[in-house]
Amino acid sequence: MNMTTAADVKPFVERVGRELQRAERYRIFVSLIVLDLNSIEADSGGGEIADLAKLVDLVTGNTRSVDYTALVETGKVAVLLPETPRQGAEVAGRRVAEIIRSSFQSVSSDSGDHVIPLEMASFPDAAGARTVQQMLSDIAPLETNN
Numbered sequence: 001m002n003m004t005t006a007a008d009v010k011p012f013v014e015r016v017g018r019e020l021q022r023a024e025r026y027r028i029f030v031s032l033i034v035l036d037l038n039s040i041e042a043d044s045g046g047g048e049i050a051d052l053a054k055l056v057d058l059v060t061g062n063t064r065s066v067d068y069t070a071l072v073e074t075g076k077v078a079v080l081l082p083e084t085p086r087q088g089a090e091v092a093g094r095r096v097a098e099i100i101r102s103s104f105q106s107v108s109s110d111s112g113d114h115v116i117p118l119e120m121a122s123f124p125d126a127a128g129a130r131t132v133q134q135m136l137s138d139i140a141p142l143e144t145n146n
Helices: 010-026 038-044 052-061 086-107 132-139
Strands: 030-036 068-073 076-082 118-123
Touching (some): 010 030, 010 068, 030 086, 052 068, 052 086, 086 118
């Protein structure tokens, strides 16, 4: 299965750790994007994207089979992109955000253009950018310290 829930983020953290080790060993890229969907709920007055599991399934269905999608926090969806440089992650992030926006607009009477905040990290990282490990620590601080 390609999805996890916020209550069970440990498999996602472990998968990111394995992909980071693989990237270091074989000198390949890995990227992580995190989309914050809380702004959509706030803009709509809440409740419009109540079924986040369906939204995560939608994201999973629109990414590659090797990508790993997870609901990592309330209202936050993460996508692990193995063998993907930062440029590819930027394209994937924009595409996923647009899919979510379109899905939201199809179930909402609000036709506004919602901004979906997106964080991104890649390994090897660009100078000065947050690392995948730093983002992972923000997502699941207790899981990464074990």
